Amino acid sequence: MAEREEESLEVLPYGIRPVPVHYVCVSCGKIVSAEELVTLPSLMCPNCGQRIFAKLRAPRASGHLKKVKAI
Secondary structure: OHHHHHHHHHOOHHHOOOOOOEEEEOOOOOEEEHHHHHHOHHHOOOOOOOOOEEEOOOOOOOOOOOOOOOO
């Protein structure tokens, strides 16, 4: 099954690369990967035990900001 996932990640259209997903604990600020979060019991923070996470956004590519003319 892991081979199928790797193959599907490599064949994304338009040259899109998969981005790893990370979550941050709202209470203590520990950053946890999505794979690690799934393996944890009842989706608890390994550091403090909190169950509330926020998804981190991927950093913006510098120099690729969209410019729009003002009306």
